[in-house]
Amino acid sequence: MTQNTELWDVIVVGGGAAGMMTAGVAAKNGAKVLLLEKNDTLGKKLLISGGGRCNVTNAEFDTRTLLAKYKSSDKFLASSFAQFNATQSIEFFNSRGMPTVVEDLKRAFPASHKSQSVWDVLFKEMNTYGVEVRSQSPALFLERSDGAISGIKLADGTILRARSYILATGGLSHPETGSTGDGFKMLGTIGHTINPANAALVPVAVREPWIQELAGISLQDCKISLFQFEQKVHTSRGKVLFTHVGLSGPGILNSSSTIGSLIPNGDVRIELDLLPQFDYGTLNTHLQEIFKINHVKKIQNSLSDLIPRGLVSIILTLSKIDPDTACNSITRDQRITLGKSLKHFSFQVLHLLGTDKAVITSGGVPLTEVDTKNMRSKLFSNIYIIGDLLDIDRPSGGYSLQLCWTTGYVAGLAAANNKSD
Template sequence: MKKIIVIGGGAAGMMAAIAAAENGHTVVLYEKNEKLGKKIYITGKGRCNVTNACDWQTFFDNIISNPKFMFSSFGAWNNQDMMDWLEAKGLRLKTERGNRVFPESDKSSDVIRTLQKELERLGVKIYLNTPVKELLLDGECCTGVVLMNGRRENADAVIVATGGISYPSTGSTGDGYRMAEQAGLKVTETSPALVPFDAVFADGRQVKELQGLSLKNISVSIYQKERLLTSAFGEMLFTHFGVSGPVLLSASSMVTGAIRRGELHMELDFKPALTEAQLDARILREFEVAKNKQLKNVMGSLLPSGVIPPVLRAASVAAEKPIHEITKAERERLVQVLKHFPMRLTGLRGYNEAIITQGGVSVREIAPATMESKKVKGLFFAGEVLDVDALTGGYNLQIAWSTGYAAGKGVE
């Protein structure tokens, strides 16, 4: 039996503590907040998308950074294992669109309560409001921690599960990165990810006039100069500062490096189900039955009313122009804009609005089956503190469960 200290009471930390305690170790968990699972509480808009009920290949297809690193830990504790475990502990689950898995109650607090009950059943000692200042290191071994109040706590192993920098109000303030660097480990450059964009129209106008407008069944393509970086289909939202919504949040994780080097170009396709020729034919039909109406009054059959003014501006066609006066060239410009509406993405929003952090403790320095540092014996890392991240849909929480489980079981 060994004494194990877990730093951080989020998803990865709680799972690591449970897995270690199941192996008969004495486990102490230090959490800087006043309660466990503070970030879990707000995930999935308070409903907690605990995992994704997808197959193996789909899971890895949705990991953005270092998917191969996850082979061992996901193989040992996968999404089905997590679902079975939660249900065995009394938490009923349901699967929704996109294979997203939620508690049947739609309450993230029920997920936290299930984990906390198991921690208590296994005898894990939980200390809330207890931040850890630094690691205790003896040569190439980690021998414990120093608490913020100066007290030294010895241990046979330490598991760092402190999260990233996203949503710092939940306690994710980069503590784990500092601890990793203290131990001589490399931390890759970090960036907010799964985060909205600052954006303007192609002519530089602010997008505030469309604030609150949600668009469904559209596609976006993001370019750096002429090179296509990513494209996606789904739902988006205009905000007072730019653009958000599922397709943009996912896209943000694909372009973090590129947007640091300068603004990007985005094209919005309002009618992705139609080719340009099909869209032109549809517009001609609309025009044929409304020859004497003004263009702005006919566009309502093609677009939500709010987006009509910027579309007509981009196409350089007067909103008040009667349909029978519109030229072929103007109609062709309108088709082009509806299929390739131009916008400029000027930056990413900050960590306060980011669902996750991209970057972190370099996985090259971590043993993938156990999560132990290759340089420092007895030092383990799990969850968002690692340089592994995925798209939305429960994948990031599964990374936390899998790596947490691996770290807890990795202490021999």
């Protein structure tokens, strides 16, 4: 066992979004900071976030409305969001040379459309203020004495000491990025409660074998209806992405907990209305116009203004229409059937994918064990718990990374201010 005599002001464990943010904040506020990361590189999950584009926050500038997205955690988060909210997040990145663009549902992305831009800002900030980063340094165990953490033991036996510790080791989703639940184990061992993890925002596997042919196609705005034993039980709207095994995208992810609660009762079906902007009457008229304009064209070449080209073949198959039929030969009945297929694109649910494929996992450290102002543990006076480690339910749309920025900011600031305790 190697005893390291160096005393840090703050040791951050975990170099994901929350850990990088908090390390930069603590260092900027005068603390001598060490960041420990078990991977050879930082921020692997950050880089795959938002399909590599990183939905960096939700540009909802009314903090009350933003907080409501965190459901029952809204009151707990009020104090920290008063210190660092979506306005501050956007300002943080903009002022460090990363402009942002806001898309539908107020989702904010780097203007470069690359997660790497977010990573670059966080890394540069740490560098500017002298954070020491040690990669390939998995933390194993927290030592405690007299109601405080007295050291952290690494897998190689080294023991490191600091005045404050910030745990940012993430949850359990996409373990290949490094989030394998180590923080839950470390905190559980020293007496924190760990609420069991379940996949929270998670894609859905469906029965239709042809789904794999649709992989990669996305629909910006679908109406999503959930049926149990042919009874409609839930309706929402959002973006849908087809995968090799089923459905994903923000609209599906946000319905996944409802789908998960229906599955144990039996038969669950998802129905997509591909053209929610049209009712049946207007869709029928619209199809008539399309067929008139394209009267000599084959129907398979005439629908791509309406739906993505990759969906045309399956929609025509489901409508029992030969794709080579000329538009001027389409009968009224065929047109009505086609309209129905477009508004009732149906999938039989098999199961939710596992926690490993989830965007976030539910569960983690209950908020009752954490100080609302700064994420400090209520059990130990010098450890802070941030990011995906906290048990906070939220939808898809930039709310998870906002949580990393907010909890990272308040913990980094508080831990830095602890330095001369």
